[in-house]
Amino acid sequence: MSDHYETLGVSRDASDADIKKAYRKLARTLHPDVNPGHEDEFKAVSRAYDVLSDPQKRRNYDLGGGENGQAAGGAGFGGFSDLFETFFGGGGGGGRPQPASRVRRGQDALVALHIDLRTAAFGGTADVEIVTADLCGTCEGEGTRAGTRVSTCTVCDGHGSVQQMTRTLLGQMVTNQTCPKCGGYGTVIDDPCQNCHGDGRVRANETITVKVPAGVRDGNRIQLAGRGEVGPGGGPRGDLFLEVIVEEHPVFTRDGSDLRCTLTIPMTAAALGATIPLETFDGEQGIEVKAGAQTGDTIRVRGLGAQQLRREGRGDLFVTLAVETPTALDAQQRDLLRQLAEARDETAPTGSAGETKHGPFSRLRERLAGR
Ligand SMILES: [Zn+2]
Ligand SMILES: [Zn+2]
Structure with a gap:
């Protein structure tokens, strides 16, 4: 293990200010975002600064204590990870996000289900054709060409995010950004499956036979769990929702x-x-x-x-x-109807405007009049 003073390039009697200055300078040049491939050196510099910037740890280190500045035989303080968190997370919690999984749940789908009135009123089955995302049969969802595997992203070193240091009035801030190369996955598909182009799924037409419960109406939704799209990377299917549309019936x-x-x-x-x-x-x-x-x-x-x-x-x-x-009455029918009109004293018919002659009130009147 190298000497912390040497790592920072300062003398053993360097002042706190000198140590800080040396560390800042090295951290800027060795930071993984600025200079990928020097992560180990960067960590060593951070570790050295962690010890030498803390008077107690520096004293313990000078007295031959542990590499992290803990007193011989005693419990250490903090340690490298604390500083690392503080440095990257800004002390405000968080830290570096986890890389995203390539395998995700599929989307729910909403499809119209046209059924006739009989099926809606009394139940039955109906077929619906859907366009969906299905598991790629060539790569089984892996997205890689047969015999190949994903490789760790070289830009973010598998983290899925890259860190950027910006100067603000409050000092240097570190922000995490989705890795532009791998899109946040931390891995790269170098040799994608030719069938699905790396997505792990393909478009497919599917005909589903649905059991329709009796009594459904226009606008009701039938949920078929796990019958939606297959997720990216061969993830589990989402749900399929069928919105009922009842076709008009010629009679009812x-x-x-x-x-x-x-x-x-x-x-x-x-x-x-x-x-x-x-x-x-x-x-x-x-x-x-x-x-x-x-x-x-x-x-x-x-x-x-x-x-x-x-x-x-x-x-x-x-x-x-x-x-x-x-x-289209014939002569005889006309004659019969004329006879009927005469018998009913309707040969010179009158009409009545307004309320229909056979409306509920007129019927009530008839009943009261004893007709
Ligand atoms: Zn495939
Ligand atoms: Zn990456």
């Missing part, structure tokens, strides 16, 4: 857990009453139309709505009637 619309549809019926059926067949998600159902039914009347069929999400029970089906006025 969704209203919460209820289903709604419009049923167009002939005028005669509306007038006389009838049971009209309606194809529902539960097969054909007979919709009971009462005599005198009007356009806009809604018939509730209990329990034929959508399944409730994560709950027992179903909503209802609401069938709104639309009464169709007959068109």
